[in-house]
Amino acid sequence: MxxxxxxxxxxxxxxxxxxxxxxxxxxxxxxxxxxxxxxxxxxxxxxxxxxxxxxxxxxxSKQAIGEAICAQTLSKIVAAVDEAVASATTPTEKFRRLFKALVATSVELFFNDRKLYDIAAHSAGEGWPSALAYGKRIRQTLMEIVREGRERGEFERKTPLDETVHAIYLVMQPYANPLLLQYNLDLVEEAPTQLSNLVLRSLAP
Structure with missing residues (x-):
């Protein structure tokens, strides 16, 4: 969903x-x-x-209208992430594709249409329900990937699962949060791969 x-x-x-x-x-x-x-x-x-x-x-309110627009946009990002993850066969590849799809779709939607960025920035900065739901949804997907990776022996099992997922999400924040993404646009080509490599090395058993 x-x-x-x-x-x-x-x-x-x-x-x-x-x-x-x-x-x-x-x-x-x-x-x-x-x-x-x-x-x-x-x-x-x-x-x-x-x-x-x-x-x-x-x-x-005006915010409620903005919320409706923002929710539609964030749903498109989540759909792109879900599609990318579904096409991968291993937890390692699922994580790589999640990060890449999230960044690519966010850049395409937010920065090709400034009104969407404007609203998304308000959503993230003010903690609108749509932004909170989006963050929760991405963390849930990360949780599923890390749990599967542990079950299949691809990822370490010593660190508490919640702590691991939270740390990964923090690493992704400069590219998952539109307020921060605007300052990292010159790195969107290489950052997802480099940061994915860093995270995956830290997850190695």
């Missing part, structure tokens, strides 16, 4: 998905032109042609 859900309350009115999608799509376009910070719900209402009160039937 690769879908990232936001726990921020989003809908207050009828469960009309087409209207919600219309609001999210229009908001994304507005954010791309004016930025997330400078956009208000009133601005969105004028741009979309809805009343502010009508938008509030579906989303309780």
């Amino acid at each position: 690769s879908e990232i859900e936001s726990s921020t309350p989003q809908a207050r009115g009828p469960a009309d998905h087409s209207v919600r999608e219309q609001i999210v799509e229009a908001a994304g376009e507005h954010f791309s032109h004016y930025g997330y910070d400078k956009t208000t719900v009133s601005d969105l209402a004028k741009a979309i042609g809805f009343s502010k009160a009508y938008i509030y039937k579906f989303f309780d």
Whole structure:
């Protein structure tokens, strides 16, 4: 299951998905032109042609709209990671492909579309539910890979599993967190391979 859900309350009115999608799509376009910070719900209402009160039937705040956009984007990254991991046959290769897919997909989505980066940066910086769910999902995948690697004798078993997964996730942070990724774009070609090698050496039995 690769879908990232936001726990921020989003809908207050009828469960009309087409209207919600219309609001999210229009908001994304507005954010791309004016930025997330400078956009208000009133601005969105004028741009979309809805009343502010009508938008509030579906989303309780500007953040809730941003959350919906962010959750969609993070779900695409998780789906790419899941696909990459599924095509590997060993835990070692699964980890390599996880890291590579995460970085490549994040760069493609966030930095080819600045509105997505803007919203993702807010999500990470302010600890939005979608960002927290994304981090939890990546750590769960890491947990599964490390556990399988231990069962198959590829990885050491002395270090507590939670500690190992947490340490690996810390190593990945400069490339998993969009706030940090922007400062490491010149290294995205070689970093996933080099850091994967470092992590895998530390996991050797």
